[in-house]
Amino acid sequence: MMPSSTNGAAVITTGSAAQTAAEQAARLHRLPAFAGVDVIAVTAGTNGFLTALANPTDRWLSSEVADVFGRPVQVSWLLRTEGTAVIDATQLLTALPGTADRNLSAVATSYGLGQLLQRARSLGAHTVIVGAAGFPGADAASGALNAAGAKLAVANGSGLKVGANELAHILTFTPAEPKAQPHVILLCDTDQPLAQIAGIDDARRLFAALVNPYNPNVTPESPRTGAYDGLAFGFACAFNATLVDATGFGVQLHDPESSVRHAQLVIGGPEQIATFSRVYDTLDGRTITFTADVIGPENAREIAATFATLRKG
Numbered sequence: 001m002m003p004s005s006t007n008g009a010a011v012i013t014t015g016s017a018a019q020t021a022a023e024q025a026a027r028l029h030r031l032p033a034f035a036g037v038d039v040i041a042v043t044a045g046t047n048g049f050l051t052a053l054a055n056p057t058d059r060w061l062s063s064e065v066a067d068v069f070g071r072p073v074q075v076s077w078l079l080r081t082e083g084t085a086v087i088d089a090t091q092l093l094t095a096l097p098g099t100a101d102r103n104l105s106a107v108a109t110s111y112g113l114g115q116l117l118q119r120a121r122s123l124g125a126h127t128v129i130v131g132a133a134g135f136p137g138a139d140a141a142s143g144a145l146n147a148a149g150a151k152l153a154v155a156n157g158s159g160l161k162v163g164a165n166e167l168a169h170i171l172t173f174t175p176a177e178p179k180a181q182p183h184v185i186l187l188c189d190t191d192q193p194l195a196q197i198a199g200i201d202d203a204r205r206l207f208a209a210l211v212n213p214y215n216p217n218v219t220p221e222s223p224r225t226g227a228y229d230g231l232a233f234g235f236a237c238a239f240n241a242t243l244v245d246a247t248g249f250g251v252q253l254h255d256p257e258s259s260v261r262h263a264q265l266v267i268g269g270p271e272q273i274a275t276f277s278r279v280y281d282t283l284d285g286r287t288i289t290f291t292a293d294v295i296g297p298e299n300a301r302e303i304a305a306t307f308a309t310l311r312k313g
Contacts, residue, residue, distance in 0.1 A: 065115040075112075086131075087117075117144065
């Protein structure tokens with residue numbers, strides 16, 4: 001997929017939880033600065049990546065599961081003929097009136113994600129690819145593991161849909177039967193280990209200590225275990241999940257012929273730019289580190305100006 005425009009230019013967008021890579025690409029394409037320029041959308045496990053991954057032979061399925069607040073929500077997912085399911089966990093991020101974002105990490109549950117894993121398993125999936133960019137994983141995957149059949153002993157007797165505020169009450173953890181679980185491939189938005197996540201609280205540390213013995217090859221210092229506030233660590237230990245760099249996965253999927261290497265401008269968040277740089281050795285300063293969730297009128301003009309400067313150079 002080499003750039004096909006006569007000027008050889010290309011722009012890569014990588015999406016966010018709030019705006020898909022395709023939406024970012026469309027926003028830039030409407031600007032005069034990008035007329036005749038190839039804008040390539042690379043999904044990295046963000047909102048909209050189901051559509052990006054879908055094949056004509058895939059089955060689109062819909063399931064009612066718990067959202068991050070434990071309320072019922074209908075979500076879509078893919079089941080492929082070879083037995084691979086694809087799940088977009090960002091669909092569980094629904095709004096709750098009156099709940100501030102800062103409180104989300106205290107109440108959010110990954111229970112619905114575990115329900116989706118179980119639905120996929122029940123339909124014969126042996127591998128599940130999970131994109132979860134922006135997912136609040138402060139319950140350290142306890143909710144998902146609970147829904148998938150793990151046994152949690154909770155001090156006060158609650159915890160049907162364990163959220164972050166219940167972590168401190170969990171006394172013991174027994175994982176679900178390994179043979180009954182599909183292989184999970186979790187697309188991670190950071191390479192940081194759990195031990196380096198700022199603000200990790202004692203409850204998550206205690207839960208991490210409970211699940212760690214089930215996969216001694218994983219430690220809090222292992223790469224990517226800090227993704228989604230420790231949800232990746234829980235999945236790696238209890239599900240033996242493979243933790244994959246989301247941007248690297250997107251590059252492999254959407255850019256098999258190394259268009260990024262030849263792009264005049266690459267747009268992405270700090271972790272995504274770092275991954276692009278590793279995959280392609282160097283980008284020679286041809287990058288914009290983009291940290292906002294949405295490309296809108298103001299920052300689009302800034303990106304266009306940077307792109308124009310790079311092309312002149």
